[in-house]
Amino acid sequence: MPRPQGFAYLELRDGSVVLTHHGRPAGVLRGDRAAKFLAEVVTGDAQLVMARWTGAYRFGNERQARNHPRNQGGRTRRG
Template sequence: MPRPQGFTYERRRDGSVVLTHHGRAAGVLRGGRAEKFLAEVEAGDAQLVMARWTGAYRFGNERQARNHPRNQGGRTRRG
């Protein structure tokens, strides 16, 4: 799995944190969430943490899930 890259964050005076990915806004965190995010960034891999917080984090199983018979379309089974 490729390592996430291109994420940056900016702390604002009001305590919020703005996350960007390749220069485009990816999210804004405020209050307790911003504090928790900053603690995680300082303690771990910043790129990976920012990818998780923005929802751009991939687990590596998307291809397997796409090929699963349940996800092939066609008739839906309800019961």
């Protein structure tokens, strides 16, 4: 599984946290959620934590599954 990368965060004066992925906004955390995020990002792998909090966490098999014949759209009739 590839390691998440390209995430960054910016803590604002009002206590909220802006998460970005490759420079694009990926989420904003406020209040208790922002505090929990900041505590977790300091103790764990920062890139992995940010990927989980933004919902951009990938398992690595999405492209392979998308290209599978049964996922190509349209219904085939069996029978």
